[in-house]
Amino acid sequence: MTPFQGNVHTSKSQYNLFDPAIAYNRVGKVGGFQTVATVAYAYGTSTASTAVDLTHQVGVAYNAMWDFHNGFSAGAQVAADYNYYTSRPGDNKVGADPGNYGGDSRVDWDFAIYPQAEYQFNDMISARTVFGYFNWKHLYGDTNRTRLLQEFVYQSLGIGISVARDFFLYPNIQFLPGNLHSQYTNVGLNATLNVF
16 A cells, blocks of 8 residues: 555555445537546445445546647536445444544545546647545534535646557546645556456
C-alpha cells in the first residue's frame, strides 16, 4: 500500500484485497456531450469493510464531457453511493463517535459533483484534472436525513498513456489544495487492460 514509504503502520498489514465489485457502464451521446452512465455494486469482504461492518455498497454515476474539437474537453461527473452495515449506529468500535451526528463516523450515503477537464495531445498522450471540491456525506445514524457534511477538498492531476489499443496507463497525483503536505498527498499509477 505504501511501497516507497516502507511499513508505515507496523501493527497493520500493508496489503489489501479490495471488495469484489461489478459495474455496468453505458456510453452514449447527448447533443454535443459524450456521456457515461454507471451502476455499480460492491460486496464488503476487505479488511477495511469488515472493520466497519460494511456489507454492501450500491453506487450510480453519470459523466458528461463536451468536446471542443481542439484537443480540449470539459465536463463533470455526478455520483452517489449508499452503504449497508450489519451493526447499528454507534455499535461498531471503529465507527463509534459520540461527537458526530448520530454517534457514528461511518458514511450512510454520499453525493458528489466532480468538474473535470482533459487535453488530448495526440493519439497516445492526454492530461486530465479532476476537481474534488463538491463532495458531501451523510453520517450513519443521523436522524436528519438530508444533513450533508463536506468531505475533504482535493485536486487530482494525471497523464493518460495509451500504450496499445487495449492497454492504458494513468500515473496521477491527488493533493489537498488547502494543505499541501506530503502526508496528505497520494501518488498512484492506474493500469487498465481490456481482455475482451
